[in-house]
Amino acid sequence: MEDLDTLVLRTALGWQMAGLPVVLVTVARTWGSSPRPPGSLMAINGRGETVGSVSGGCIEDDLIQLIREGGVQTVCATEAPTVLRYGISADEAHRFGLPCGGTVELVLEAVSSHSRLDELLQACQQRRSTERRLDLRTGHVELSEGKRDGVPELDDTQLTTYLGPQTRLILIGAGDLSCFMCQMALSLGFEVIVCDPREEHRASWRLDGVVLSHEMPDDLIQRLRPDARTAVVALTHDPKLDELALIDALQSDAFYVGAIGSRRNAAQRRVRLREHFDVSESALQGLHGPAGLYIGSKTPAEIALSIMAEVVAIKNGVRLSGSSAVATGKSRFEPIDRQLSTTPTCTV
Structure with a gap:
């Protein structure tokens, strides 16, 4: 059985190779209590099918609705990834099922050949730890040997995540x-x-x-x-x-x-x-x-x-x-x- 991160990446790659539009969602940062930690992954295809999770369910429902109503282009209008934040206000936190004071920041990227998911999965199979740097302006990805674990790092131009081999x-x-x-x-x-x-x-x-x-x-x-x-x-x-x-x-x-x-x-x-x-x-x-x-x-x-x-x-x-x-x-x-x-x- 695969770990959840590998399952998300493999499923997203499979959808993309089958010609389906796919969005990969990464929990980049959290404040206060949150259902899923930074680094958690989720993928949504153009039909609204999902794998993985980024919250207790309500944020997923909101993202699925966005895609069903306007397609992947609604979430990722260009090749540039999108940053979304949920739970800034008490009302929004309550609406999306976040714990009191909880805020979660997500990065959404349209999966393409630039995403390099195939190389990332190959590194995992070979038990190599990888650092993945996503350019928030272009959607291009760079991969390099990295530490086995790490908290995602997000700034105005880049999201850096770490993926290691299955435990x-x-x-x-x-x-x-x-x-x-x-x-x-x-x-x-x-x-x-x-x-x-x-x-x-x-x-x-x-x-x-x-x-x-x-x-x-x-x-x-x-x-x-x-x-x-x-x-x-x-x-x-x-x-x-x-x-x-x-x-x-x-x-x-x-x-x-x-x-x-x-x-x-x-x-x-x-x-x-x-x-x-x-x-x-x-x-x-x-x-x-x-x-x-x-x-x-x-x-x-x-x-x-x-x-x-x-x-x-x-x-x-x-x-x-x-x-x-x-x-x-x-x-x-x-x-x-x-x-x-x-x-x-x-x-x-």
């Missing part, structure tokens, strides 16, 4: 837990790869949209070379497999590296990685083990939710306190859990 999740081990994590990750727009060299574990494991590899974990990690939009999670409980992946993943640019297991196993794993595989202490500080946020999870689905919540939080730049980690949470709450589990339950 990728590499899971070591094909099992119930990895299946639940895959389902969640796919719904969140991740590219998902599951690695398990054990034929008996792969035999009955199938999930549409997931790449299943039978490589040894270290071979896979070395081949894929995890970048700053990649998370790696080891799920087999088998040190011979998990640690093969962790050794290389911890020395890569991956934004998240984690492994499941008990607190005792996690501590022993760190010792082995440091003493037997010469993994540095600074690299080990990036290892999340036991992986996940403490939510009292018991079932594979709950454990998957715990791990994916931590992965998404770190992807989004959230600073997590030590008290939210699984190891800390268990040490604080496990005695209470045990007490509750041994308390007789009255039944009627």
Whole structure:
């Protein structure tokens, strides 16, 4: 499954190649509360069909109405992009469903060969980060290698946006837990790869949209070379497999590296990685083990939710306190859990 930005760009390009007029809408700036952050994308074709979003729905409805009433030329009268602002007044904010005080500024551009969407999509497929500069006077676009993330920059002559490759999740081990994590990750727009060299574990494991590899974990990690939009999670409980992946993943640019297991196993794993595989202490500080946020999870689905919540939080730049980690949470709450589990339950 593609992430939303890629889906918007690919759909817009498809419409344009089919001969339909298309407008690409970018959230350039926001003030106060707004439903969608800067950088969000939406495309509208001449029939009023849409993909993506820039608000809770009311701004989209207004843009669709403009196009249906007067065509794409109404929104983009020339090749020059148009800047629209919604929610300046309290009445307008209320009309367009913006939170109190919210204002959103949009840039609308008519999609053409000048838009270079095909090159932008190709860069994403090749996992290259791209800086896109849109000339507000001519509609021409320049592309260059850029940082993987960034807030759009808008001035009187140019809109600069940043697009990086799809966030990728590499899971070591094909099992119930990895299946639940895959389902969640796919719904969140991740590219998902599951690695398990054990034929008996792969035999009955199938999930549409997931790449299943039978490589040894270290071979896979070395081949894929995890970048700053990649998370790696080891799920087999088998040190011979998990640690093969962790050794290389911890020395890569991956934004998240984690492994499941008990607190005792996690501590022993760190010792082995440091003493037997010469993994540095600074690299080990990036290892999340036991992986996940403490939510009292018991079932594979709950454990998957715990791990994916931590992965998404770190992807989004959230600073997590030590008290939210699984190891800390268990040490604080496990005695209470045990007490509750041994308390007789009255039944009627």
